[in-house]
Amino acid sequence: MTRLLAAFAIAVAFVSSAGAQSFPNRLVRIIVPFTPGGSNDVVAREIAAGLQASLNQTVIVENKPGGGGTIAYSFVAKASPDGHTMLIAPASFTMGPHLSDKPLYHPITEFAPINMVADVPFVMVVPPNVPAKTVKEFIELAKNSPNKLTFGSVGVGTPQHLGGELFKMQANVDLIHVPFRGATAAIPDLLAGRIDMFIGAINSLLPLIKEGKLRALAATSSRRIETLPDVPTMSEAALPGFEVGSAVGIVAPAGTPADIVDTLNREIGKVIATPGFHQRMAAIGVDVLGVTPAAYAKVLRDDYEKWGKVVAAAGIKQK
Numbered sequence: 299m300t301r302l303l304a305a306f307a308i309a310v311a312f313v314s315s316a317g318a319q320s321f322p323n324r325l326v327r328i329i330v331p332f333t334p335g336g337s338n339d340v341v342a343r344e345i346a347a348g349l350q351a352s353l354n355q356t357v358i359v360e361n362k363p364g365g366g367g368t369i370a371y372s373f374v375a376k377a378s379p380d381g382h383t384m385l386i387a388p389a390s391f392t393m394g395p396h397l398s399d400k401p402l403y404h405p406i407t408e409f410a411p412i413n414m415v416a417d418v419p420f421v422m423v424v425p426p427n428v429p430a431k432t433v434k435e436f437i438e439l440a441k442n443s444p445n446k447l448t449f450g451s452v453g454v455g456t457p458q459h460l461g462g463e464l465f466k467m468q469a470n471v472d473l474i475h476v477p478f479r480g481a482t483a484a485i486p487d488l489l490a491g492r493i494d495m496f497i498g499a500i501n502s503l504l505p506l507i508k509e510g511k512l513r514a515l516a517a518t519s520s521r522r523i524e525t526l527p528d529v530p531t532m533s534e535a536a537l538p539g540f541e542v543g544s545a546v547g548i549v550a551p552a553g554t555p556a557d558i559v560d561t562l563n564r565e566i567g568k569v570i571a572t573p574g575f576h577q578r579m580a581a582i583g584v585d586v587l588g589v590t591p592a593a594y595a596k597v598l599r600d601d602y603e604k605w606g607k608v609v610a611a612a613g614i615k616q617k
Contacts, residue, residue, distance in 0.1 A: 321381050321558050326357040328548070330386045331370035333363045337501070337582055341416050341546050342386045344578060348569030366394055366455070368402045375408040379553035381562060384412065387547040389457045392601040396609040397455045406602055409549040410559055411594040413566045417585045418544040419500045420461060420518040422532065423507065427491040433515045433535040436495065440471035448474045450484045450493040455614060460605055461497040461518060461542035463612040468537045488512065499544055500525070501583030518542045519585075545587070547594055559591050 326349065328342045342359045350357040362370040367390060377383035387405070395401035422433065430436035440447050451459035454477050466473050476493050478484035481502050488496050489511055496503075500523055506512045507526065516532040517523045520541055532540040548566060550559065567588050569575060579586050589597070 321561060322353055322355045324355070324382060326353065326355055326382050326384070328357065328359050328384050328386060329370050329374050330359055330361045331363060331367035331388065332361065334361050337416075337418055337499075337544070337584055338386050338388050338546055340582060341579070341584065344575055345415065345548070345566055345569055348572070348575070349565055352565045352568060365402075366397075367391065368394065371403040371405075374549070375403050375551055377551050379410070379551040379555075381550060381554055381558035383551065384562070385409070385549050387549050387598075389542075389544045389601075390455070391547070392598055393455060393457070393460055393605045393609070395602075396606045397614060399615070405549075405598055408552050410552050410554040411591050411598055412548045412550055412559055413563050413570075413591070414545055414547040414587050414589050414594045414597055415566060415570050416546040416579060417519065417587055418546075418583060419523045419585060420457070420497055420543045421500050421503055421507070421514050421523065421526065421529065422465070422495065422497045422516045422518060423488070423503055423512040423514050424495050425488055425491045425493075425512060426510075428494050428513070430515065431513070433530075433532065433537070436515060437469045437471055437536060440469070440473060444472045445474060447471075447494040448476050449495040449497070450476045450478055450488055451496075452480050452484060452498070453477050455609075457542060457544055458496070458498050459614075460608050460612075462495070463614070464540065464542060464604075464608050465497065465537070467608065467611055468540055497542060499583070504583065525583075545597070546584075547598070563591050 328346050330339050330342045332338055346357040346359050362373055370385060374383055374385040392405050395404060424430060430439050449462040451462060462475060481498060484496060487493050497518055503512060504525055507514045514526055514529045516535040517529055518532050518541060522531055570586050570588050576586050
């Protein structure tokens, strides 16, 4: 019996090893849930180019926008779990299911985490006409002006919206949400002082902060932003544990073999570790990360739980 068990274990190990050695054996696709040109698309194309060289196989990017990302998410969830189809998972990946009574995908049960590769840091800003110079001063101002101060977002259910709702919850203040159709629509009203606060991506706000047209009160990431070293994190400023950003991860369909996940994690890690990748990401305001599949799985679980609580507390329903 012992010999039979040993032989079985060797056979399983051989099959697993053979699977890893034969991967990839055809075209590899990275699915992006947005139109070309954005930071998620740029990250995907950089990784595709690097993987094509390291895996010695054609790697392409396919853009499948629409449905708040659900078209791309559903497509990848139903793909063969063999590592040849991957998904760029943005911050909204763990938010979307909470916004619908009938979600079309589940970010935890239907996907295999591979790597969290990058993050676009977010920052809390106010226009010059708002007298608050710190987060604590803004909270005090909001408490003294219940249901008068506003915060903008780029749409209902977006990271900018839920970041504002998370701020309301943790700071225990009342703010009025004003949704816009994108940052290009929100920023003019912010500059004009028609909205009082905005939590958004540093790459679109940094020039305005540097010019003194907006005042940065806090970075909403776990560490300070390199280009704004004097701006504290939200945890340092007033709200310990407050984090919101726009992380970019890569996942595959659930059931993808662990050895293939590990291979992809390792090869993607090599791509994002190159100086060229770092330089090109810095040029568009993106921080390079890189974690293990297990660490990324924990991030997804934690984010899914956190945003579920935020959506429920705010009573948000998008569809």
